[in-house]
Amino acid sequence: MPTRLPRxxxxxxxxxxxxxxxxxxDVVKNxxxxxxxxxxxxxxxxxGSGKTTTxxxxxxxxxxxxxxxxxxxxxxxxxxxxxxxxxxVFQHYALFPHLTVDQNVMYxxxxxxxxxxxxxxRAGETLELVGLGGYGKRxxxxxxxxxxxxxxxxxxxxxxxxxxxxxxxxxxxxKRLRDALQMEIKRxxxxxxxxxxxxxxxxxxxxxxxxxxxxxxxxxxxxxxxxEVLYRxxxxxxxxxxxxxxxxxxxxGAGDVFTTSTGKIRLNQPHQGKGTLFLRPEKLRIAAQHSExxxxxxxxxxxxxxxxxxxxxxxxEVELADGxxxxxxxxxxxxxxxxxxxxxxxxxxxxxxxxxVD
Numbered sequence: 001m002p003t004r005l006p007r008x009x010x011x012x013x014x015x016x017x018x019x020x021x022x023x024x025x026d027v028v029k030n031x032x033x034x035x036x037x038x039x040x041x042x043x044x045x046x047x048g049s050g051k052t053t054t055x056x057x058x059x060x061x062x063x064x065x066x067x068x069x070x071x072x073x074x075x076x077x078x079x080x081x082x083x084x085x086x087x088x089v090f091q092h093y094a095l096f097p098h099l100t101v102d103q104n105v106m107y108x109x110x111x112x113x114x115x116x117x118x119x120x121x122r123a124g125e126t127l128e129l130v131g132l133g134g135y136g137k138r139x140x141x142x143x144x145x146x147x148x149x150x151x152x153x154x155x156x157x158x159x160x161x162x163x164x165x166x167x168x169x170x171x172x173x174x175k176r177l178r179d180a181l182q183m184e185i186k187r188x189x190x191x192x193x194x195x196x197x198x199x200x201x202x203x204x205x206x207x208x209x210x211x212x213x214x215x216x217x218x219x220x221x222x223x224x225x226x227x228e229v230l231y232r233x234x235x236x237x238x239x240x241x242x243x244x245x246x247x248x249x250x251x252x253g254a255g256d257v258f259t260t261s262t263g264k265i266r267l268n269q270p271h272q273g274k275g276t277l278f279l280r281p282e283k284l285r286i287a288a289q290h291s292e293x294x295x296x297x298x299x300x301x302x303x304x305x306x307x308x309x310x311x312x313x314x315x316x317e318v319e320l321a322d323g324x325x326x327x328x329x330x331x332x333x334x335x336x337x338x339x340x341x342x343x344x345x346x347x348x349x350x351x352x353x354x355x356x357v358d
Contacts, residue, residue: 010038010195011072011162013058018067020053028053029219031067035212038193040186042206045216046242052167054216055199059165060084071163087156087164091171093148095140095155101127102136105154112159126154129188146177153185157192164189164196170205182209203243207231215239231280237356240278247284247326249277253355261322265298268351275355283352284328286316286338287345299347302326304338318346 013035020028028050035041043051056062058069060081068077076084095104102123109119127133130150140148149169156164166185170178186209189196200206206213207227214224215238223235234240240248251260253271258264265277285297286304293299302318305325314335316328326346338344 009160009162010193012037013163013195013197014068014070015054015058016068016070018054018057018069019065020050020057020062021065026065027219028057031221033214033221033224035195035197037195040189040196040198040209040211042198042200042210042213043216044200044203044206044213044243046201049216050219051199051201051214051216053219055165055167055197058163058197059086059088085159085161087159087161089149089152089156089164089166089169091168093152093169095148095151097139097141099140100136101132101138101140101143101151104140104151105136105158108155108159122158123154126158129157129191130154131184145173146181149173149181150184153188157188157194160192162195164194166196166198168200170200171202178205185209207243215242217242233354234278234356237276237278237358240356245281245327245329247277247279247281249320249324251275251277258353258355262300262320262324265300265353266350267353267355269354271355275357278354278356279348279352281315281327281329283348284326285347286318286328286330286334287347288342290345293345293347294349297347297349298353299345302344302346304340304342304344306340307335307338309335318344320346 015031015033018028018031019026031054043054045051053062057064060079064077068075105123105126106119109122123136127136130153132147132150140151170181173181182205198209210227212224212226213230214221215230217238223230223239230239230243234243240246249260249262251258252274253267255270256267258267258271258277260277287293290299300320302320305317305319308315312332313329314332316330316335316338318326320326328346
């Protein structure tokens with residue numbers, strides 16, 4: 001049965017100069033961001049970076065110290081949480097175990113004094129949308145963790161909120177189920193064209209699900225951009241280290257030459273002064289002889305430490321001349337050529353290398 005929930009329910013969101021302080025200490029510092037209607041934005045960062053506090057400020061669960069929060073042009077900064085009309089999916093779902101699935105999903109509508117007949121109709125449509133059609137009469141404690149998560153999502157969506165907030169809702173699930181539900185949440189969000197702000201510390205989850213990602217560190221947004229930009233063009237060393245594996249070599253630039261303790265490296269973009277050379281593992285290649293390295297590439301001598309099988313690809317860990325460890329990610333058939341102790345040349349093309357500073 002196709003859902004009849006309204007499409008295009010998402011609203012634009014504007015955060016301006018948002019601060020939150022506890023005992024004189026700022027835990028959220030000058031957060032400003034504009035989120036488009038229908039956009040899926042993830043707040044990503046380590047524990048204590050301010051991402052969940054920011055979500056709680058938007059939801060109204062935590063009062064702001066200063067700044068403003070607007071949804072669809074309406075300033076909600078001083079509005080109580082229960083009057084903001086936002087959908088929230090909590091980390092631990094917060095379902096009522098003594099109620100049926102239908103009763104859990106209908107709860108927000110009953111609180112809004114929607115008739116039982118209308119609430120039951122909309123609950124059926126919403127459960128269909130999240131893949132739980134026919135589950136309405138079951139008790140919550142009869143469901144799996146993944147099914148409970150879908151119930152929580154349906155409850156948050158049933159009154160067509162302008163903004164959906166999700167606080168690490170997949171954290172308690174195993175990887176296979178988490179991967180499947182990532183796609184389900186994204187499908188539902190896309191189908192309704194709803195605006196979603198999603199909190200996670202899982203980098204892969206953020207890259208897979210998001211239109212844009214805000215990377216948090218120490219209460220601040222250090223970069224806010226599309227996943228592919230964050231991964232390929234991190235703004236600084238923190239983003240490079242936090243978002244996926246990377247090879248980092250300290251050194252000093254003089255124009256288009258960057259000198260490290262492992263040797264001189266050509267740069268595609270000139271750099272002056274100290275910095276850190278940044279490369280992603282999938283951009284690295286390994287050759288047995290220097291004659292196999294293209295003339296346009298840079299290469300460093302290395303010794304193979306070990307090969308780690310990770311499914312369709314493998315990681316080849318090598319040690320450079322100064323003792324630095326680097327990892328190249330290769331197709332499995334290429335990685336199996338190398339054995340611990342092999343003397344090799346680690347190479348890449350100059351346009352793949354970037355220099356970052358703190």
